[in-house]
């Protein structure tokens with residue numbers, strides 16, 4: 497039996513649990529959000545989005561929208577995990593090392609010892625770190641305090657303006673490392689939003705929060721995903737979203753469509769659709785009748801390619817279609833520039849030109865190899881040795897060589913001019 501929204505509200509259950517681990521490492525740096533590790537301060541999410549992927553059996557969380565597990569020991573686990581990666585707590589260094597007695601240059605050098613930093617996704621994996629329960633339990637805030645102590649760059653994705661409560665901390669982290677806050681906004685019409693995202697902040701509140709974040713000097717933008725076929729992938733909704741995001745000083749908009757995994761996620765979504773948007777049901781049934789285990793639609797049946805259309809709008813409104821790779825301590829800047837350009841080339845081949853994905857493989861393979869195997873700076877002198885050792889494809893090597901010589905790629909330019 498499918499549970500309705502009213503039932504869900506009355507049956508909310510909260511439980512404190514002890515987590516064994518917090519950070520999960522992805523196979524490589526996330527192609528959308530640029531994070532290498534991500535975590536969820538809570539299990540389950542009370543925002544109750546009808547399309548939520550977290551409901552799916554693949555995550556093994558029963559009653560995802562109604563039973564919220566609070567990981568009360570999360571901050572101490574995160575601290576231990578960061579130490580195990582070789583990072584140093586600044587407060588510990590102040591009290592347990594010679595740091596307070598060193599000249600400023602030596603102190604700076606000591607502070608910067610340790611492995612290269614990477615971006616940690618503090619929220620937005622499979623739950624929202626700023627759901628209502630955070631007001632009282634402050635697990636996310638305590639994790640941010642740890643991030644500040646270790647001066648780690650972070651990415652945060654939320655549907656809540658509660659994030660503004662922690663602006664003081666976020667500014668401090670940004671001063672020492674990097675903070676990028678993404679707000680998910682998919683539906684501009686508040687009434688429709690209340691059907692599909694019933695308990696999260698209003699669209700207006702999220703956009704206002706983004707503006708405040710940007711005015712405070714932090715990085716931030718919009719994740720416009722998932723867009724629902726026939727409902728939120730319309731020209732009107734996507735254009736309004738882009739206009740309002742630009743007004744809120746969004747630095748980027750990431751676009752993505754809906755996945756509906758067979759089982760709990762799809763069943764619940766279809767039951768709400770049947771009641772609230774019966775006219776849209778036939779289209780969505782057709783598009784997702786393939787029962788793809790990952791929930792992918794039959795792309796040819798989609799009314800709009802939202803990534804391509806979103807890219808066009810981003811160009812029109814002069815906002816980025818990807819999150820830029822902003823500088824991170826300990827990572828050579830040129831390595832980031834190379835990876836960023838390769839990522840953009842791959843994006844164009846797959847999503848804008850809609851070529852078969854294997855055409856992007858040489859670039860994707862080079863991105864993974866460079867991310868996982870290179871810590872020192874890539875130069876014209878060591879490129880050939882690196883290419884041989886990592887067996888990089890010649891097409892990728894030519895692009896890298898051009899970036900090293902001229903700081904840019906003519907291939908990417910030609911794609912972006914199309």
Ligand code: SF4
Nearest residue numbers: 541543544545548623
């Ligand atoms: S905010 Fe995210 S995690 Fe929470 S219910 Fe909505 S889609 Fe799921």
